[in-house]
Amino acid sequence: MALSIMLQGTGSDVGKSVLVAGLCRIFFQDGYRVAPFKSQNMALNSGITEAGDEMGRAQIFQAEAAGIKPDVRMNPVLLKPTSDMQAQVIVMGKVFNHMDAVTYHQYKPRLMDHIEQVYRSLASEQEIIVLEGAGSPAEINLRDRDIVNMGMAERIDAPVILVADIDRGGVFAAIYGTLALLSDDERARVKGVIINKFRGDVALLHSGIEMIEQMTSVPVLGVMPFIELNIEDEDSVGLSQNKYRQRNHASHNQLDIAVIHLPYLSNFTDFNALAIQPDVHLRYVMRDEKIGYPDLLIIPGSKNTLGDLKYLRESGMEQEILRLNQLGIPIIGICGGYQMLGNRLYDGIESGIAQMDGLGLLDCETRFSAEKTTTQVEAKVSVLPPDDEGLFQVDNEMIIEGYEIHMGQTVIGSNTRPFCRLISRNGQVVESDDGAVSLSGNVMGSYIHGIFDREPFTRQLLNKLRQRKQLPPLEQSQSLDAFKQREYDHLADNMREYIDIQKIYRLMADHAEQQSKQTKI
Incomplete structure (x- = not known):
C-alpha cells in the first residue's frame, strides 16, 4: 500500500490545494509514482477525464503536477452549488442527486465505505498518495459525519499536516484554536504545521514559532513565502479578492x-x-x-x-x-x-x-x-x-x-x-x-x-x-501546458527551500512502519 500524507487547513482558502500540487510535483521529481486525492470537493470549477467523468479542477491540476492523467478516483465526490441552499451531488464523475445541506450531511456516512474502496484502489497503483482536506477539521458541528478531514484520515490511517494562512492574520490563534478543538486522538495524528503565504522577514516569526511549538507539541515544518503563481484556483474566491481585478488598465499594445x-x-x-x-x-x-x-x-x-x-x-x-x-x-x-x-x-x-x-x-x-x-x-x-x-x-x-x-x-x-x-x-x-x-x-x-x-x-x-x-500580429502564443509545467517546477523549488521535505518523507515512513507493527500485532 502507498505511503500517505494529508494536508488539512485551519480554514478554507489557506492554500492546501496548491501545496498538495507542490508535494505531488516534488515526489514526482524524486521518481515516485504519486497521485492526489480529495474525497469530497465543493467547487464550480470542474473538468472532464478521458473517460467522460467530471471531477474537481484542483485534483486535475494536482494530477498534472504529479505527471499523470486525471482519474475520477482522485475526487470521488464533487458538490456543485446551484443556489445558496442546494448543490448537485456528483459521485464518481456522474450526477447522483440534488440535495440541500441538511439532507447531504445526513447522507454522507453512506458514502464513506465507497470512498474508502476508491481510495484503496487508487493507492494500490501508487507509491505515495497526497490527500487534501476541505475547510477545517475543527468544524465541531460537522465532525460526527465527516468524510473529508479527520474522518477520512482515520479511515485510512494517514498522518496529517496542518496548513495555516498567515496572510489573513491571526495565524498562531488559528493553529492553536484548531488543535485545541480536536480530540486527543486527532491531535496525535497531526505531525506538523506549515505556515503559508508569509510576507516579510521570517526572523520576526521565530519567537512565535517556538512558543506555538511548546504550547501544542507540534513542530512547524516550514514557512512558505507569499509567491506569485499562475496555478489554477479551485474556486473563484481569488478572483473576487484581488486577482484580475480592474486595478490596472491595458496598455496601448495590449x-x-x-x-x-x-x-x-x-x-x-x-x-x-x-x-x-x-x-x-x-x-x-x-x-x-x-x-x-x-x-x-x-x-x-x-x-x-x-x-x-x-x-x-x-x-x-x-x-x-x-x-x-x-x-x-x-x-x-x-x-x-x-x-x-x-x-x-x-x-x-x-x-x-x-x-x-x-x-x-x-x-x-x-x-x-x-x-x-x-x-x-x-x-x-x-x-x-x-x-x-x-x-x-x-x-x-x-x-x-x-x-x-x-x-x-x-x-x-x-x-x-x-x-x-x-x-x-x-x-x-x-x-x-x-x-x-x-x-x-x-x-x-x-x-x-x-x-x-x-x-x-x-x-x-x-x-x-x-x-x-x-496593431501588428504576433507570430506565436504562450503555450499553456509549458507555462503550467514551469509553474509547478517553480512551486516545487520554493517548497524545497522553505519546507523541511526530508522531514515529511520521514514522518510518512515512520507512520507506515507503525502501521506495519500494529498489523503484525
Missing part, C-alpha cells in the same frame, strides 16, 4: 479582454490561456463595475444559467452588453454564457425558473434536461466564409480540443452558422455541430470549455483583434 464575473461562475480556468499571453490584459468585471470598452467581452459558464441571466438584468449589465454589441465589440459566450446569448431558455431543471428570454444576440434556443453532457471533445473550427471578416472562424482547417459540461441542448436558427464541427467525443468519432456565430460575425457561443488552450486558434483570434486595433 488587448483588453473583459470577463463578466457571474454569481455562479464556473470553469473560469477557461481563460487562463488568455491571461498568460503577453499582449492580453484580462480582467473580471464585478457587480457595480463598468465594463468600459474592451476589445473582447466574454460571458463565462454558469451553474445556474437563468439565475445568472436574471442577475445580468437586475445589475444593469444586460444593457451594458447590448450597448457593446451595438458598438460592434465582439462577444463570446461559453456554455452557460452561450445559452444566455440566445433568444429563449427553457429550464425547470437547474434554476427552478421555467423559462426566460435571453439576451437575443444569437438566433438560438436552449432547453434544459436532467441528463448531463460530460465529454472531452475534438472539433474543427468553421473555415472563413468568402468575403467575410470571420473573427471567430479560421483561414484554414484547424483542430481545437476541450470538454463539455452542460445540462442543456441548444438549437440554432437561420440567422446563425455553427462555430465548429465536432469530430470526436471521449475518443469516439462523431459528426455534429457545436456553437453558433451571428451573421454579423461579432457574437459567438460554444459549449466547449478550454477552446483557448490550443495556441494556433487563440493566436489567430488575438491577431484578428489586434488588426482591429491597428
